[in-house]
Amino acid sequence: MDTKVRSIEPLRAERERLFGHAEHSGVEVVDSIGLTDTAVFSRRVVTLEEERRERERILPAGGVLGVTGGAYKMLRTQVLRRLKELGANTLAVLSTSNGEGKTLTAINLAIAIAADPSHTALLVDLDLRNPSVHRRLGFEPELGVEDCVERRRSVHEAMVKVAGYDRLTILPARERVEMSSELVATQRMADVVQELRLRYMNRIVIFDLPPVLLADDALAFAPLVQAGLFVVAEGQTVRDEITRSMELLRELMIIGTVLNRSADGAGAYY
Ligand SMILES: Nc1ncnc2c1ncn2[C@@H]1O[C@H](COP(=O)(O)OP(=O)(O)OP(=O)(O)O)[C@@H](O)[C@H]1O
Numbered sequence: 001m002d003t004k005v006r007s008i009e010p011l012r013a014e015r016e017r018l019f020g021h022a023e024h025s026g027v028e029v030v031d032s033i034g035l036t037d038t039a040v041f042s043r044r045v046v047t048l049e050e051e052r053r054e055r056e057r058i059l060p061a062g063g064v065l066g067v068t069g070g071a072y073k074m075l076r077t078q079v080l081r082r083l084k085e086l087g088a089n090t091l092a093v094l095s096t097s098n099g100e101g102k103t104l105t106a107i108n109l110a111i112a113i114a115a116d117p118s119h120t121a122l123l124v125d126l127d128l129r130n131p132s133v134h135r136r137l138g139f140e141p142e143l144g145v146e147d148c149v150e151r152r153r154s155v156h157e158a159m160v161k162v163a164g165y166d167r168l169t170i171l172p173a174r175e176r177v178e179m180s181s182e183l184v185a186t187q188r189m190a191d192v193v194q195e196l197r198l199r200y201m202n203r204i205v206i207f208d209l210p211p212v213l214l215a216d217d218a219l220a221f222a223p224l225v226q227a228g229l230f231v232v233a234e235g236q237t238v239r240d241e242i243t244r245s246m247e248l249l250r251e252l253m254i255i256g257t258v259l260n261r262s263a264d265g266a267g268a269y270y
């Protein structure tokens with residue numbers, strides 16, 4: 001029997017069976033008092049070449065137009081609504097296996113959120129087994145999040161802005177880290193996440209992570225993040241593996257699932 005995902009309805013029922021309603025999530029309330037994330041720090045600014053942007057399917061700055069942009073705009077709206085209901089501003093982008101579209105979804109969701117004038121977005125590359133956000137965007141990080149955790153470098157030194165993408169900040173990872181799941185579970189990692197989360201009240205922090213079933217990083221990091229978004233690749237993700245991943249991540253509030261590589265367009269959210 002073909003167990004690959006073809007439709008989202010049974011998945012929705014499964015997610016609701018496993019997770020129920022938001023009020024049972026035990027999610028912390030954001031209590032920060034900050035201003036906005038648009039203050040000009042002397043951050044490094046990188047340029048995303050147009051040709052690369054199109055090849056990598058990355059949304060243009062402010063670009064929530066067109067079929068693809070519209071799908072991400074809808075995703076943004078749903079995600080912001082759910083995060084607001086939860087009083088949360090940190091979100092992990094997850095999937096069972098590799099190549100299902102986590103990194104692309106994380107990048108485009110961050111761009112779509114940053115296109116909303118009332119929010120800023122910080123995208124953190126926490127796939128320390130295979131950091132790829134910087135490769136997609138076409139730059140070499142001088143410092144990475146791993147340097148902030150392991151070597152106590154300031155997160156502001158490591159942050160990068162992409163020219164033209166106002167209100168979007170990237171905290172890249174520089175290189176593959178051995179024992180990455182141990183690193184993401186350290187107190188220092190918790191302190192870094194707390195610093196990122198509480199600095200600005202209108203900031204949404206998105207974490208790109210390795211596959212749930214191929215490494216224990218996502219599980220190790222889950223207690224530090226308030227919500228998860230699950231990416232499913234149509235015709236690729238195996239249904240039983242979604243159930244297994246969600247059971248492993250039982251403690252994390254999964255706010256929705258994105259159907260990526262959908263025949264209907266860029267993706268669907270439920
Ligand atoms: N909807 C899509 N349409 C076309 N190509 C896509 C789509 N989603 C992702 N891809 C491409 O598939 C490849 C894998 O996507 P991506 O890197 O986002 O997956 P991932 O889940 O982060 O993988 P990994 O677990 O290896 O980090 C990339 O080259 C990406 O551009």
Ligand SMILES: [Mg+2]
Nearest residue numbers: 102103127132
């Ligand atoms: Mg990835």
